[in-house]
Amino acid sequence: MSASNGQPLLQLKNIDTAYGPIQVHFDLNLHVHAGEIVCLLGGNASGKSTTMKVILGLVQPLRGTVLFDGRAITGLPTPQIVRLGIGSVPEARRIFAQMTVRENLLMGAYHRKDRRAIADDYERMLALFPRLKERLHQRGGTLSGGEQQMLAIARALMGRPRLICMDEPTMGLSPLYVDRVLALIQQINAQGYTIFMVEQNAHLALQIAHRGYVLQNGRIVMEGSAQALLNDPEIQDAYLGEKQ
Amino acid sequence: MESFLRTFSDQTINGLVIGNIYAFIAVGLALIFGVGNLINFAHGSVFMVGAYVGWVCMTWWNLPLAVAFVVVALVCALVGMAIERFALYPLRGAPPIAPLLATIGVSFMIDQAVQLLFSRNPHAFPNPLIEHRFQVGGVTVGAIDLLIAGVGVVAALTLYAFLRFTRWGWALRATAQDREAALQMGVNVNAVNRMTFAIAAALGGIAGLLVGMYFNTVYPTMSFQATFKGFAAVVLGGLGNVPGAVLGGLLLGLIESYGVAIFGATYRNLFAFVILIAVLVWRPDGLFSLKPRVAQEPLTGTFIAKGRPVPTPKWLIAPLIGVAFVLPILVPNPYLLQILTNAWLLGMVALSVTLVTGTAGQTSLGQAGFMAIGAYASALLVLRLGWPFELSMMAAASISAVLGTLLVFPAFRLRAAYIAIATLAIGEIVNQIILNWEGLTKGAMGIAGLPPPSFLGWQMIRPHEIYYFSLALLCLAALTQWRLVRSPLGRTWRSLREDEIAAQAFGVNLNRYKTLAFGVAAWIAGLSGAVTGHMYTYISHETFTNTTSILALTMVILGGMGNLLGAIVGAVTLTALPEVFRGLADYRYLVYGLTLLLVIRFRPQGLLGTD
Numbered sequence: 020m021s022a023s024n025g026q027p028l029l030q031l032k033n034i035d036t037a038y039g040p041i042q043v044h045f046d047l048n049l050h051v052h053a054g055e056i057v058c059l060l061g062g063n064a065s066g067k068s069t070t071m072k073v074i075l076g077l078v079q080p081l082r083g084t085v086l087f088d089g090r091a092i093t094g095l096p097t098p099q100i101v102r103l104g105i106g107s108v109p110e111a112r113r114i115f116a117q118m119t120v121r122e123n124l125l126m127g128a129y130h131r132k133d134r135r136a137i138a139d140d141y142e143r144m145l146a147l148f149p150r151l152k153e154r155l156h157q158r159g160g161t162l163s164g165g166e167q168q169m170l171a172i173a174r175a176l177m178g179r180p181r182l183i184c185m186d187e188p189t190m191g192l193s194p195l196y197v198d199r200v201l202a203l204i205q206q207i208n209a210q211g212y213t214i215f216m217v218e219q220n221a222h223l224a225l226q227i228a229h230r231g232y233v234l235q236n237g238r239i240v241m242e243g244s245a246q247a248l249l250n251d252p253e254i255q256d257a258y259l260g261e262k263q
Numbered sequence: 264m265e266s267f268l269r270t271f272s273d274q275t276i277n278g279l280v281i282g283n284i285y286a287f288i289a290v291g292l293a294l295i296f297g298v299g300n301l302i303n304f305a306h307g308s309v310f311m312v313g314a315y316v317g318w319v320c321m322t323w324w325n326l327p328l329a330v331a332f333v334v335v336a337l338v339c340a341l342v343g344m345a346i347e348r349f350a351l352y353p354l355r356g357a358p359p360i361a362p363l364l365a366t367i368g369v370s371f372m373i374d375q376a377v378q379l380l381f382s383r384n385p386h387a388f389p390n391p392l393i394e395h396r397f398q399v400g401g402v403t404v405g406a407i408d409l410l411i412a413g414v415g416v417v418a419a420l421t422l423y424a425f426l427r428f429t430r431w432g433w434a435l436r437a438t439a440q441d442r443e444a445a446l447q448m449g450v451n452v453n454a455v456n457r458m459t460f461a462i463a464a465a466l467g468g469i470a471g472l473l474v475g476m477y478f479n480t481v482y483p484t485m486s487f488q489a490t491f492k493g494f495a496a497v498v499l500g501g502l503g504n505v506p507g508a509v510l511g512g513l514l515l516g517l518i519e520s521y522g523v524a525i526f527g528a529t530y531r532n533l534f535a536f537v538i539l540i541a542v543l544v545w546r547p548d549g550l551f552s553l554k555p556r557v558a559q560e561p562l563t564g565t566f567i568a569k570g571r572p573v574p575t576p577k578w579l580i581a582p583l584i585g586v587a588f589v590l591p592i593l594v595p596n597p598y599l600l601q602i603l604t605n606a607w608l609l610g611m612v613a614l615s616v617t618l619v620t621g622t623a624g625q626t627s628l629g630q631a632g633f634m635a636i637g638a639y640a641s642a643l644l645v646l647r648l649g650w651p652f653e654l655s656m657m658a659a660a661s662i663s664a665v666l667g668t669l670l671v672f673p674a675f676r677l678r679a680a681y682i683a684i685a686t687l688a689i690g691e692i693v694n695q696i697i698l699n700w701e702g703l704t705k706g707a708m709g710i711a712g713l714p715p716p717s718f719l720g721w722q723m724i725r726p727h728e729i730y731y732f733s734l735a736l737l738c739l740a741a742l743t744q745w746r747l748v749r750s751p752l753g754r755t756w757r758s759l760r761e762d763e764i765a766a767q768a769f770g771v772n773l774n775r776y777k778t779l780a781f782g783v784a785a786w787i788a789g790l791s792g793a794v795t796g797h798m799y800t801y802i803s804h805e806t807f808t809n810t811t812s813i814l815a816l817t818m819v820i821l822g823g824m825g826n827l828l829g830a831i832v833g834a835v836t837l838t839a840l841p842e843v844f845r846g847l848a849d850y851r852y853l854v855y856g857l858t859l860l861l862v863i864r865f866r867p868q869g870l871l872g873t874d
Contacts, residue, residue: 075446075447077443077446077447096451097446097447097449098446098449098450098451098452101446101447101448101449102449107447109443109444109447113441113443113444113447114444115436115437115440115441115444115445116440116441117436117440118433118436118437118440122433125433126433126437126445126448126450127448129430129433129434129437129448129449129450130448130449174448178448178449
């Protein structure tokens with residue numbers, strides 16, 4: 020996919036971010052088109068999660084702009100950004116542990132007012148995640164890691180977002196659930212959801228993504244189609260552990 | 264036997280009624296802790312505001328009781344929102360100790376404002392229900408008891424329904440469980456915070472109104488007791504646990520009621536403080552949690568702001584001391600000398616606070632307890648055993664060091680905000696013991712006729728004499744402390760402050776170094792207390808109160824935590840400020856509270872910077 024087919028849904032332009040004296044991002048540029056799965060790869064402390072926080076307005080960049088659907092959202096409070104249509108599957112899932120599965124799901128639609136559509140979406144989620152349906156009245160904290168990840172994704176979908184930001188969706192999951200989550204991401208992408216995900220596990224992410232960026236010490240050092248990145252010897256060396 | 268049973272059931276009803284009121288206070292504290300991770304020291308002040316608003320409604324305006332309830336709830340909700348908006352909201356992102364200290368400042372200001380408006384004296388509170396009493400199976404129940412129980416049940420059910428079934432209630436719970444995740448669901452967590460304060464304050468205010476009606480009186484100092492009873496109830500139930508807070512309140516009410524029946528009324532307040540410390544130390548998650556809470560938010564570090572000390576040229580110190588010593592000759596104004604003597608003596612207390620809080624990182628709000636131990640020890644040694652003052656003073660300081668450290672010892676495993684509450688409770692326990700150990704301390708009467716301080720035959724009666732003596736002691740204390748904090752010992756203390764776990768990993772025995780810090784601090788504070796006691800010639804359980812402890816901490820914050828010169832500058836500033844501007848003397852605590860708020864917000868590293 021190239022930048023020629025219209026304006027991107029999400030665009031980060033010349034972002035510099037810092038925590039106090041420590042700079043995290045150096046002139047970060049990336050974009051996501053509607054309908055894509057784009058992944059941001061990188062090792063520990065490369066600035067991946069901070070990128071998510073910048074998009075969601077949880078961290079303010081020093082310089083640069085975040086554009087969502089052509090509109091600058093830099094500096095807006097997080098709730099407003101969420102209302103504009105950016106859903107989040109946070110790192111480590113961040114399920115509301117003391118609230119029931121049902122309450123967690125409906126919290127995902129907290130910013131919506133269309134009650135009837137919310138009820139429809141709720142039914143759809145239960146159909147999509149039969150596992151959650153069995154546990155509707157259990158507290159979120161009692162679910163297994165994989166079930167919590169499903170709940171986090173379902174919760175994000177309840178907001179009817181136009182873009183879903185996922186921070187390390189496979190982290191800490193059993194191999195069985197890793198495959199399920201990846202299949203699920205592809206499935207919801209096929210339903211029209213645009214996905215921007217941060218991943219440490221480059222191999223897995225590139226299997227399902229359309230495009231990818233590689234972040235190293237706060238700089239984008241490589242970008243391209245998932246296939247190109249998978250075949251790149253440098254990537255294979257540094258991230259895929261396939262020494263030639 | 265029958266009379267025992269009757270007493271027992273009367274005490275049970277009494278305990279449940281009072282417990283119901285504690286539950287009101289505790290629920291508000293638990294909500295605020297849950298949502299904001301904040302221990303709200305201003306909660307008792309809102310409670311008192313509720314009592315006074317109710318009193319105004321019923322005596323000035325003759326409003327019906329039901330209307331009074333509504334007015335109290337609304338006014339207190341507004342007060343709560345104002346506290347959140349003006350004192351706490353600007354501090355978001357600051358270390359958790361900053362908003363905690365801000366609420367202390369707010370409580371000083373509200374308490375003094377109420378005193379100025381309504382005088383310090385108690386007012387009689389009319390109880391429109393007082394005539395009605397019912398006999399139920401041999402037990403007497405008053406209409407007021409039923410009212411309190413009824414209001415309690417209605418409030419609990421309403422709150423439950425709100426949290427469980429409304430959109431705002433969900434937002435509140437979500438924010439309490441995971442603030443950042445709630446933001447990502449589109450919850451405006453700042454609005455939730457403010458709403459939480461409004462609800463908590465309305466509940467606190469209603470509790471104030473009920474207490475006023477129950478005891479038929481309102482008075483400004485009811486605020487601090489309420490805060491503390493609330494803390495004890497919340498801690499019993501588990502911090503941030505709302506149903507636990509209700510149970511904790513009822514349990515505390517029962518314990519107090521039975522305790523008073525067994526030991527006597529003067530022991531009433533002791534139970535809450537002892538429970539508070541015991542639960543914090545041995546069951547920090549409360550009585551009702553089955554297992555420790557997962558991943559408690561770390562409340563480490565006392566530092567409001569990291570900073571460097573403002574460089575003070577060494578050559579300046581000697582002239583400053585020189586000026587202090589020639590001042591009585593240049594300005595022989597006894598009033599001024601008296602104020603500065605107070606500043607020197609409080610400066611020693613501030614030094615002791617800056618040692619434990621600034622250098623060793625253990626926020627202490629109990630320093631007045633050490634002063635009280637020192638003052639009573641010296642008074643008893645002089646009056647009962649006929650010791651000379653110069654000996655009794657040293658012995659008193661040592662007794663304060665030993666007893667004080669022993670008292671704080673169980674709390675050594677607590678950190679930042681929790682050790683602040685524990686030390687505050689320890690200061691109160693010292694006063695409660697003084698009040699109740701009549702054989703030794705003459706109880707509420709206090710000890711009168713202390714001889715003025717003397718040194719090697721020199722009787723200090725005139726203002727400049729005690730001025731010199733206290734200034735010399737302050738200089739000695741500062742010098743000793745300066746040597747200590749510059750030594751390897753000082754480095755170890757600072758390592759506790761920066762990271763206890765790392766310090767432990769490097770082989771630092773935490774308890775030993777905390778003992779040393781509190782020992783030295785209690786020694787200095789005890790010495791100050793001994794001199795102060797003999798200077799006043801009269802001491803009682805109300806001479807060295809938590810207000811003094813909080814004032815000492817404010818001085819240290821103003822000057823810069825851990826900064827020795829800062830502690831003294833803070834002491835002089837806060838002692839002299841209300842006196843310099845004569846008109847401010849009546850607004851003393853308003854000034855202290857405002858100073859605390861402004862420093863925390865605009866110069867958290869203090870005037871001279873942290874060290």
